[in-house]
Amino acid sequence: xxxxxxxxxxxxxxxxxxxxxxxxxxxxxxxxxxxxxxxxxxxxxxxxxxxxxxxxxxxxxxxxxxxxxxxxxxxxxxxxxxxxxxxxxxxxxxxxxxxxxxxxxxxxxxxxxxxxxxxxxxxxxxxxxxxxxxxxxxxxxxxxxxxxxxxxxxxxxxxxxxxxxxxxxxxxxxxxxxxxxxxxxxxxxxxxxxxxxxxxxxxxxxxxxxxxxxxxxxxxxxxxxxxxxxxxxxxxxxxxxxxxxxxxxxxxxxxxxxxxxxxxxxxxxxxxxxxxxxx
Amino acid sequence: xxxxxxxxxxxxxxxxxxxxxxxxxxxxxxxxxxxxxxxxxxxxxxxxxxxxxxxxxxxxxxxxxxxxxxxxxxxxxxxxxxxxxxxxxxxxxxxxxxxxxxxxxxxxxxxxxxxxxxxxxxxxxxxxxxxxxxxxxxxxxxxxxxxxxxxxxxxxxxxxxxxxxxxxxxxxxxxxxxxxxxxxxxxxxxxxxxxxxxxxxxxxxxxxxxxxxxxxxxxxxxxxxxxxxxxxxxxxxxxxxxxxxxxxxxxxxxxxxxx
Numbered sequence: 001x002x003x004x005x006x007x008x009x010x011x012x013x014x015x016x017x018x019x020x021x022x023x024x025x026x027x028x029x030x031x032x033x034x035x036x037x038x039x040x041x042x043x044x045x046x047x048x049x050x051x052x053x054x055x056x057x058x059x060x061x062x063x064x065x066x067x068x069x070x071x072x073x074x075x076x077x078x079x080x081x082x083x084x085x086x087x088x089x090x091x092x093x094x095x096x097x098x099x100x101x102x103x104x105x106x107x108x109x110x111x112x113x114x115x116x117x118x119x120x121x122x123x124x125x126x127x128x129x130x131x132x133x134x135x136x137x138x139x140x141x142x143x144x145x146x147x148x149x150x151x152x153x154x155x156x157x158x159x160x161x162x163x164x165x166x167x168x169x170x171x172x173x174x175x176x177x178x179x180x181x182x183x184x185x186x187x188x189x190x191x192x193x194x195x196x197x198x199x200x201x202x203x204x205x206x207x208x209x210x211x212x213x214x215x216x217x218x219x220x221x222x223x224x225x226x227x228x229x230x231x232x233x234x235x236x237x238x239x240x241x242x243x244x245x246x247x248x249x250x251x252x253x254x255x256x257x258x259x260x261x262x263x264x265x266x267x268x269x270x271x272x273x274x275x276x277x278x279x
Numbered sequence: 280x281x282x283x284x285x286x287x288x289x290x291x292x293x294x295x296x297x298x299x300x301x302x303x304x305x306x307x308x309x310x311x312x313x314x315x316x317x318x319x320x321x322x323x324x325x326x327x328x329x330x331x332x333x334x335x336x337x338x339x340x341x342x343x344x345x346x347x348x349x350x351x352x353x354x355x356x357x358x359x360x361x362x363x364x365x366x367x368x369x370x371x372x373x374x375x376x377x378x379x380x381x382x383x384x385x386x387x388x389x390x391x392x393x394x395x396x397x398x399x400x401x402x403x404x405x406x407x408x409x410x411x412x413x414x415x416x417x418x419x420x421x422x423x424x425x426x427x428x429x430x431x432x433x434x435x436x437x438x439x440x441x442x443x444x445x446x447x448x449x450x451x452x453x454x455x456x457x458x459x460x461x462x463x464x465x466x467x468x469x470x471x472x473x474x475x476x477x478x479x480x481x482x483x484x485x486x487x488x489x490x491x492x493x494x495x496x497x498x499x500x501x502x503x504x505x506x507x508x509x510x511x512x513x514x515x516x517x518x519x520x521x522x523x524x525x526x527x528x529x530x531x532x533x534x535x536x537x538x
Contacts, residue, residue: 049502057413065406068409068410070406070409072412073392090414091414094409094410094412094413094414097409097412098410098411098412099411100410102407102410104410105403105404106402106403108402108404108406108407109404109407110399110407110408111398111402111404121411121413122411122412122413125314125411125413169411204511212352
């Protein structure tokens with residue numbers, strides 16, 4: 001059973017019990033005798049979006065791969081949806097991964113498959129009926145406003161469009177957790193805003209838990225200060241407290257977590273490195 | 280380029296053999312597990328089998344014709360050019376047909392697999408497949424292994440037949456041997472052991488081609504340069520392994536059948 005804890009990020013000042021969907025406990029990982037992660041610990045609660053900041057090479061992407069079980073830690077415990085994934089065999093991990101969506105840094109779309117085949121990949125693997133597959137693919141692509149690209153190949157799309165197709169592929173089965181690896185990396189500011197708006201839409205419409213890796217501060221702050229307005233069909237600034245209470249921040253430095261808290265706590269933090277980082 | 284100590288170099292090689300053995304074992308074990316990707320197997324069979332037909336026909340014809348030419352000059356010294364067909368058929372069926380076809384396929388299919396899977400590896404498509412809950416060994420490697428083993432078996436038979444036909448053209452047009460004499464000599468002395476030897480080899484060679492190609496593809500590192508390196512290594516490793524394994528299979532079968 002998934003652990004139930006007090007969720008510090010959930011609403012209006014009154015702590016509410018929230019399920020922990022992802023937990024790292026003293027996780028360490030090294031490559032070629034160089035430690036990339038040094039005792040990383042944090043929790044992601046149900047419905048929470050945690051924005052993970054860090055400079056290049058601080059172990060952000062590695063952390064996401066650990067969360068998916070694509071890499072195994074040298075030490076520590078990783079619990080995903082109540083299961084210790086270090087103890088799981090690869091075949092059991094395949095089942096667990098079907099409940100997790102992942103958007104890779106460079107999209108990682110299958111370049112020999114069309115957009116429709118890419119987005120429907122997981123449904124085809126699950127042997128869903130063809131009519132249902134087509135309908136859900138169109139819905140997922142409509143969510144990212146790309147329903148007209150069904151028969152195109154990834155090479156025919158722009159970088160931003162590829163990223164949106166990757167988001168559609170990740171959300172088509174409505175996973176319980178979504179992991180975003182630099183979803184706006186290498187994109188122009190306007191396209192980046194479009195992508196962040198999609199992430200906010202996904203967070204607010206489907207209440208999916210998410211871990212978002214980025215080195216772009218403005219993306220994280222936009223996530224925290226905006227919410228999706230269904231009526232207007234676009235993101236708008238958060239009115240009540242100024243920040244979204246379900247969005248929190250995690251900062252990695254030299255493989256260690258040096259900050260884990262809300263946007264407000266981040267803004268008032270006095271640590272010299274953090275001040276310099278967010279300035 | 281960093282200098283690696285001898286013990287590190289040996290450990291790297293042993294690790295590579297270990298990884299290759301595990302990957303091969305997993306690919307074979309997947310034959311008995313669901314899901315089975317039949318459509319992928321057929322697609323690969325089309326690429327590996329049908330796609331390789333022209334090159335296999337051409338090399339088979341050519342080597343058969345050359346064999347007839349080369350052996351005839353020696354046979355003429357003993358006045359037995361009439362057994363040219365027998366020499367061509369023995370050489371083609373027992374040895375040259377399967378080995379040459381396998382080497383051709385190593386050049387075409389093993390390199391194709393290494394570069395395709397290598398590109399997928401460096402662009403994180405393999406990781407994406409795992410992230411989507413699909414076993415890439417089951418989806419990408421097992422269909423290639425099955426398709427290569429099955430298609431190489433049939434391609435070797437086609438190569439043998441083309442070799443015999445190439446030898447026939449030379450024997451009749453240049454050596455003055457009659458059609459009946461040539462074809463009769465090709466099969467008169469053939470025994471079960473000879474045909475068995477020629478038909479069993481493609482199974483081993485097919486396994487080598489597919490697993491080596493896939494292994495190098497899956498272990499690709501370092502972007503497009505790494506893809507190029509994997510492709511070359513796959514070609515070299517598959518060719519060398521085919522020749523080494525061929526020696527041991529031949530020795531084993533000669534030991535069993537006495538010819």
